[in-house]
Structure formats: structure tokens, C-alpha cells
Amino acid sequence: MREETTVPGTERRRRRRDTPPPRTGGGEAEVLRAFLDYLRASVAAKVEDAPEPRVRTALVPSGTNLLGLLNHLTWVERSLFLGETVTDWPSTFRAAPEDGVADVVARYREAVERADGVLDRCTDLGAPLPRRRPGRPAPSVRWALTHMIEETGRHAGHADILRELLDGTTGR
Numbered sequence: 001m002r003e004e005t006t007v008p009g010t011e012r013r014r015r016r017r018d019t020p021p022p023r024t025g026g027g028e029a030e031v032l033r034a035f036l037d038y039l040r041a042s043v044a045a046k047v048e049d050a051p052e053p054r055v056r057t058a059l060v061p062s063g064t065n066l067l068g069l070l071n072h073l074t075w076v077e078r079s080l081f082l083g084e085t086v087t088d089w090p091s092t093f094r095a096a097p098e099d100g101v102a103d104v105v106a107r108y109r110e111a112v113e114r115a116d117g118v119l120d121r122c123t124d125l126g127a128p129l130p131r132r133r134p135g136r137p138a139p140s141v142r143w144a145l146t147h148m149i150e151e152t153g154r155h156a157g158h159a160d161i162l163r164e165l166l167d168g169t170t171g172r
Contacts, residue, residue, distance in 0.1 A: 029125055032145040039152040040112055043073060046159040048105045051167060055101055059165040066162050067104055068093040069155050074108045076151055080144055081115035083131030119145070 019042070022034040047055065047070045055067045075092040078084040086092060095104050118130065125142035139147070163169050 028142075029122075029145075032125075032142070032149065033119065036145060036149050036152065039149060039156050043070065043152060043156040043159050044105055044108055046156070046163045046169075047101060050101060050163065052101060054166055056095070057166065059162055064093065064158060064162065066159055066166065067095040067099075067101065069159050069162070070104050070108050071095040071099075073152060073155055074104070074111045076148070077108075077111040077115045080139075080148060081118045081129065081131065082111070083133045083138075085133070 019038075022038050024031050024034040047066050050066050056065050058065050071094065072092040075084075075086050075089075079086050099107075119141070121130065122141045125145075126140050128138040129141050129144045131138050138144075160170070
């Protein structure tokens, strides 16, 4: 589903067909979940066919790389929706050396599926997110969805730039 395009003054670039944002009807929960799913799919697609070992290449001074971004988002999903504890957030931006692209993408999709299972049981956006975290009150479902949209969207933008720098692939 890629189109080859030539951009004046650059090498041949691979261009993906852009996928427009979701059109949803109905209520607030449907809209929030549709946009979150759209962003989740977008960021996973940026990583899933990225070339090894370049997917680990830090192309910006902060050291951020594509595989690390998706690993981080996996931990954010687990922490926010499943109540798992993260004690060292900076380390979540690095995938283990033995983990390949397929491993990290599969782990992300599994975390998303588990998070969706939690969200499927939430009928009141104003209610606290049902998770076990002693000593830390759970945010409302609405807040959690909005935060996850912000977090995933922010890192999807990073992934867009990193992927283009990595191998010239653009588009969603």
C-alpha cells in the first residue's frame, strides 16, 4: 500500500497512503476510543516494518529511536490502564537488545488489547479507572483516555519524524 514518489532535491522516498482520522458518531466514549485506536495503529505501523538494526538508531540528540518509542508506549498503556508500576520511566525508552521489531510490536499490541479489555468494562467516563494501585487514586476513565490520546499522539509525531529520517518513509 505504498506509493513511490520522488521529492525534488532528495533521494527516492517511500510514501505511505495517508489514513484519515476516524469518522465516528455517537457519544464521547466512542469518539475518544476511535481516536486512540487510530493513533495506536499509526504508531505501530511506523515501527512494524522498520529495518533492523536501524530501528534502534538514535537520529536526534536525545537518543530517541523508533523501537524505544513503541516500548515506552507499551509501558504507558500498562501503567495507566492495567495499574502496572514503572519505577524508571527513562528506561522504558529503550528496548532490550534481544528484542526485535516483531517482539516489541507484539508486546505493544498485547498491552493495547488488555487495556481495551479494561476500557470495555467502563461505562461511566467520570468514574475512576478500575485498576489496583495501592496508595495512588485512579484517574477518571475520561482523563485516562484523553491522556493516552495526548501521549500516543505526541509520540506518533516523533515516530513520523524518526521514520522519515531513518529511511525516508512518510505518511500514516
